[in-house]
Amino acid sequence: MVEFILLVLLALFVCWGARTSPNRSFSWGMYSGSTKGFLWTEVAGVPRVLNYDEVRLAPDSHFMSVPELRRLMDKENQKISLNGLIIGSSGNWLVRYDSDTKHHVEKSLPVGLELDQLVTLLRRLPPRQ
């Protein structure tokens, strides 16, 4: 009898876990999507991948969206110029933040073009940096 009750509870728990937000503190449902930020800078027309330390991202930061990048690039980080390609569940974006002019551009990419943009960027990167 106890086992049957546990099975019913498990079914309810699974249904709830499949619908709950993975962003909750201590969530019982793991992520099934992703949004990634490919950030780089250009020196004399040559791209270079930015590492976490340069943009002051904490070491365990594995996702990025446009609103998060805006917060990252607020007054704390105005000394850095960067380009970025945001790809994933929050949409696909090409972004540019210019530290000299304080100008920033966020351009939405049509679905399907984001991988082409990433391929183009990767082909421009040196094999080793």
Place this chain on the structure above:
Amino acid sequence: MIIVATLCLVLASLWRAVSVVADVQRIRRVDAHQRMYRPGLGWTTPHELELRQRAAWAGMGAAIGLVPIVVISASTVAAAAAIFCCGGIIAWLLYERTLHRARYTSVCISILASALLLYYAARLFTQLPAAYLTGMFASFFASQLYLVAGLRKLQSAQFMSGRVIVDNLAYGLYQAAAGNREFIRFASPPQLADLLASKKFLSACRLAALLTAALELTIGLGALGLLPALLVFSLAIPSHLAFIIVSPYRIAPFTVAALGLIAMAMSHPLLTAIL
């Protein structure tokens, strides 16, 4: 199985605690004001980093305290110490979630610690069959973990298109190109470009996504007792090792904790009592 699960808990907790301490120390080394940005959580503060580090040291102490218990688990003192250490790990992870949004890793380690705490408490304070109770407990939560993981992936159009796998692999290789040692550098940027431009690679990732969701659902049903233990392990171990390729440093504690939970679940699965 209890010894295997205890070893998994020790390893997963230690790895997680060491990574927290390493993160805090790196932030302090990179930025004099200890202010670095965490997407979804905002800027770090020196006070918060200090609290996280202290809590992680406590978690590490609790995990190390479990090591001798693996050897002398039969004694009453060992059972009492195990209850204290498992409780310490749970308390650390519950506190950690107030400072840093818990990853699923923390949830999985907490469940494993709770299962072991239940085992040692039942053995010490009751006449109930401790291994049977713990197996049922682990089976319940391991099934939930894998069934939910599989269902969520099936519901996600992005995942089922293979793009989550593509994006994560690309991101890891991109970061590795910048010298990030958390990721394995098995292709250079030009080689990654060739991969991403290949339709075969994208199709392989779509197939991998479908297989991942199917495997997780199968392991979830297996953890209930619907499949033989050997089959469940032969599915779980390779699939978890494959996940590690995406982000070895961060995923390893989850992998170890999940395998420890499955080991406990398969000792007395929930449905064996009914079937």
